[in-house]
Amino acid sequence: MSEVYVIGHKSPDTDTVCSAIVYAGLKGYTAARPGELNEETAFVLDYFKVPAPALMENAAGKKLVLVDHNEPAQVVDGGDQAEIVEVVDHHKMNFVCNTPIYIHVEPVGSTATVIAKHYMDQVKGNPTHAGLLLAAVLSDTVIFKSPTTTDEDKAIAAELAKIAGITDIQTFGIDIKKAKASIKGKPIADVIHVDFKDFDFGGKKVGIGQTELVDINEVYDRAGEVTAYLNELKSGKGYEMVVFIGTDIIKEGSELYFAGDAAMMEKAFGKKPEGASMWLPGVMSRKKQVAPPLEKAFTS
Amino acid sequence: MSEVYVIGHKSPDTDTVCSAIVYAGLKGYTAARPGELNEETAFVLDYFKVPAPALMENAAGKKLVLVDHNEPAQVVDGGDQAEIVEVVDHHKMNFVCNTPIYIHVEPVGSTATVIAKHYMDQVKGNPTHAGLLLAAVLSDTVIFKSPTTTDEDKAIAAELAKIAGITDIQTFGIDIKKAKASIKGKPIADVIHVDFKDFDFGGKKVGIGQTELVDINEVYDRAGEVTAYLNELKSGKGYEMVVFIGTDIIKEGSELYFAGDAAMMEKAFGKKPEGASMWLPGVMSRKKQVAPPLEKAFTS
Numbered sequence: 256m257s258e259v260y261v262i263g264h265k266s267p268d269t270d271t272v273c274s275a276i277v278y279a280g281l282k283g284y285t286a287a288r289p290g291e292l293n294e295e296t297a298f299v300l301d302y303f304k305v306p307a308p309a310l311m312e313n314a315a316g317k318k319l320v321l322v323d324h325n326e327p328a329q330v331v332d333g334g335d336q337a338e339i340v341e342v343v344d345h346h347k348m349n350f351v352c353n354t355p356i357y358i359h360v361e362p363v364g365s366t367a368t369v370i371a372k373h374y375m376d377q378v379k380g381n382p383t384h385a386g387l388l389l390a391a392v393l394s395d396t397v398i399f400k401s402p403t404t405t406d407e408d409k410a411i412a413a414e415l416a417k418i419a420g421i422t423d424i425q426t427f428g429i430d431i432k433k434a435k436a437s438i439k440g441k442p443i444a445d446v447i448h449v450d451f452k453d454f455d456f457g458g459k460k461v462g463i464g465q466t467e468l469v470d471i472n473e474v475y476d477r478a479g480e481v482t483a484y485l486n487e488l489k490s491g492k493g494y495e496m497v498v499f500i501g502t503d504i505i506k507e508g509s510e511l512y513f514a515g516d517a518a519m520m521e522k523a524f525g526k527k528p529e530g531a532s533m534w535l536p537g538v539m540s541r542k543k544q545v546a547p548p549l550e551k552a553f554t555s
Numbered sequence: 556m557s558e559v560y561v562i563g564h565k566s567p568d569t570d571t572v573c574s575a576i577v578y579a580g581l582k583g584y585t586a587a588r589p590g591e592l593n594e595e596t597a598f599v600l601d602y603f604k605v606p607a608p609a610l611m612e613n614a615a616g617k618k619l620v621l622v623d624h625n626e627p628a629q630v631v632d633g634g635d636q637a638e639i640v641e642v643v644d645h646h647k648m649n650f651v652c653n654t655p656i657y658i659h660v661e662p663v664g665s666t667a668t669v670i671a672k673h674y675m676d677q678v679k680g681n682p683t684h685a686g687l688l689l690a691a692v693l694s695d696t697v698i699f700k701s702p703t704t705t706d707e708d709k710a711i712a713a714e715l716a717k718i719a720g721i722t723d724i725q726t727f728g729i730d731i732k733k734a735k736a737s738i739k740g741k742p743i744a745d746v747i748h749v750d751f752k753d754f755d756f757g758g759k760k761v762g763i764g765q766t767e768l769v770d771i772n773e774v775y776d777r778a779g780e781v782t783a784y785l786n787e788l789k790s791g792k793g794y795e796m797v798v799f800i801g802t803d804i805i806k807e808g809s810e811l812y813f814a815g816d817a818a819m820m821e822k823a824f825g826k827k828p829e830g831a832s833m834w835l836p837g838v839m840s841r842k843k844q845v846a847p848p849l850e851k852a853f854t855s
Contacts (some may be wrong), residue, residue, distance in 0.1 A: 360658040
């Protein structure tokens, strides 16, 4: 059998990378990543002394297990010429294949939760795997503050923490988040692209980036730069709309910057933007609170 | 919480109906069916003294768990106005949803295998559920003769048979298959529609019906009728192609009748049709051996 690669989505985050590493380990596959690690993920891998998966820039001709994503737009380049053999995910589904494959998706806070739940017996014997999965749960649920969080995420995180020997989950979560929580001194394009996903909403290409911060003022200070870059991206790359979500994990809300039709933003979020952005209290999750209303606005 | 209905695909078969009944029982949901039972399924429910699920002709506004299918074309009428809350299946995926849901698909011989595998502990205490699942495995794998059969199907069927108290799996399988294995005296439209599925192959509507027989001569005797009806269906219902698979479960092969472009059939199966049909030795499975090459022919 040719080699099977477990790979996460473009703009890899901690859940997608840690899930790929652990799932590959559990199944005897090889982990890969479609792009550079962000600072948070680099911190986590360093913490557990685990090497980064090898970079795979093009997957044409390869056998792939997709973790933490399934939509074609988020798959590594060349994915349309790869053979997808499994999908393990926690996102909405937009997936077509020509032959039955193993697909496991659950509406929980992280892909790590799905993996931990079904392989807990094996994870019990591997504190490093448990630690990586715990970091991924904490990262993707924003330390259980995201509305995507379920009771299962919390229960499984507690179990993983015991195995990994991590006594204070909260502190560990904040340490992880701090690792990428400042945008000071970073080029704005890097800030917007570090966690950026393309969507197809009723045939329209929409891009949505997100950054979590411990202080939203870091974004307010650079609002002009953000808006200029979003407009550049929109006109240069054929987007109908580009959105950037600056999430304050302490205040628990997000400032949404956008380039595109302001009326569509109002239709989606029921609030008139002030200029090129709007503050949405309580909004933490692109997946649950930003992408679905935008998709609805574009398709209804 | 409003009622959740577990429902199988149109033209319900034994796997889709039995899986719906058992999964609904396991999860506290309500089983439903989108159409009339075929003779085989009626035989199985009668055998285990289990009532048929209630008929649901339109699912608009309902909460649905889809078992044994996921493609929009196979979903009960009104399914596009229903809320799909789970999918449990063993077919290729062509599914879109707007929010993450529980999806579990495995490339095994029946949906019953997927359910039995993950709920074996509960099934152990319910011989009727075990019997229904066993019947579904045997039906969908054509008593393990279909190339969709996996070692897991066989192992799980053996375990189910023990629980259900069925000592001779082969004989039980043949009894099930015999229940709908004759087309004598049946209107040809009924024969073709008893297990008929619509597909979207690259934007073209293609319908594929299948009947399993213990003697293919029953179909040969009515070839003219079959061809006439397929052509009527094609022109009347906007199909690009309609195919009818007459499968001889003893000879282990199928005669494929079609209305549509003969060149496309040749492209798909690498064999020139003789008139309006062709014999394909070893071909037993619509899912694995007929739909994929046809889709490839239409889309490449």
